Amino acid sequence: MKKFRSFCPVARGLDLFGDKWTLLIMRDIGNLGKSTYKELAAMPEKIATNTLAERLERLVGEGILTKTRSTRNKLVFIYAITEKGKELLPVIDSLTEWSSKYLYNNEDDHKKTGIKSRIYC
Amino acid sequence: MKKFRSFCPVARGLDLFGDKWTLLIMRDIGNLGKSTYKELAAMPEKIATNTLAERLERLVGEGILTKTRSTRNKLVFIYAITEKGKELLPVIDSLTEWSSKYLYNNEDDHKKTGIKSRIYC
DNA sequence: CCGCATCCGTTACGATACTG
DNA sequence: CAGTATCGTAACGGATGCGG
Numbered sequence: 001m002k003k004f005r006s007f008c009p010v011a012r013g014l015d016l017f018g019d020k021w022t023l024l025i026m027r028d029i030g031n032l033g034k035s036t037y038k039e040l041a042a043m044p045e046k047i048a049t050n051t052l053a054e055r056l057e058r059l060v061g062e063g064i065l066t067k068t069r070s071t072r073n074k075l076v077f078i079y080a081i082t083e084k085g086k087e088l089l090p091v092i093d094s095l096t097e098w099s100s101k102y103l104y105n106n107e108d109d110h111k112k113t114g115i116k117s118r119i120y121c
Numbered sequence: 122m123k124k125f126r127s128f129c130p131v132a133r134g135l136d137l138f139g140d141k142w143t144l145l146i147m148r149d150i151g152n153l154g155k156s157t158y159k160e161l162a163a164m165p166e167k168i169a170t171n172t173l174a175e176r177l178e179r180l181v182g183e184g185i186l187t188k189t190r191s192t193r194n195k196l197v198f199i200y201a202i203t204e205k206g207k208e209l210l211p212v213i214d215s216l217t218e219w220s221s222k223y224l225y226n227n228e229d230d231h232k233k234t235g236i237k238s239r240i241y242c
Numbered sequence: 243c244c245g246c247a248t249c250c251g252t253t254a255c256g257a258t259a260c261t262g
Numbered sequence: 263c264a265g266t267a268t269c270g271t272a273a274c275g276g277a278t279g280c281g282g
Contacts, residue, residue: 009220099130
């Protein structure tokens with residue numbers, strides 16, 4: 001039961017999302033409409049498959065994602081975001097806003113994406 | 122120059138803040154008014170001193186914090202948040218909001234803090 | 243004292259190969 | 263297709279040292 005470092009909600013949030021990959025998965029599912037393991041594994045940041053599998057398991061366990069079988073292809077699992085997960089998207093949005101403003105030093109970076117306001121990938 | 126994993130602002134933000142400690146330092150300085158190494162080292166989550174030192178150096182290097190000598194005590198350094206750093210606080214706020222809602226399963230947790238809306242520590 | 247730096251055992255991460 | 267197993271590497275974390 002030694003799950004959280006303190007009673008601080010920031011610390012507890014970071015106990016869950018304080019890594020380099022979890023929020024990228026949430027971005028792909030919550031903002032980019034991905035729903036399968038394969039689609040997630042194909043993210044441009046090249047997540048390792050074991051890392052992806054572990055994070056998905058944790059997010060499902062936390063009730064942030066659901067995992068169901070595809071009706072089309074029985075071998076495929078569908079990951080979907082829950083209401084609890086949707087309410088996490090503002091965190092990604094505020095991070096996006098800050099990063100878009102401060103982490104693109106030259107115009108080339110913006111040109112490469114082709115999008116000015118919301119650069120997801 | 123292999124600093125960022127992709128052009129995505131979420132990924133770039135996580136390249137900087139995607140760990141369990143950096144945002145806690147920002148919380149302490151930006152929301153709790155701390156300003157010295159000693160105050161930061163005393164956070165309830167018990168950050169290791171080497172970790173603290175490395176994160177502070179990075180944050181100063183990124184222009185998110187400034188480091189100056191105290192005029193009172195020449196041995197003490199004062200860490201202060203910049204405008205760039207202040208604009209990061211909404212990320213902490215949105216994370217706080219989510220965590221406050223979802224990571225306190227029983228009433229005891231809230232009672233222990235004594236605060237309902239913004240539980241920082 | 244204050245602010246780290248070093249050392250070092252433990253843990254988490256991450257790339258690749260492999261399996262049901 | 264959706265993961266596991268393996269294993270080398272990096273990060274964490276506690277203790278301690280040390281210059282200023």
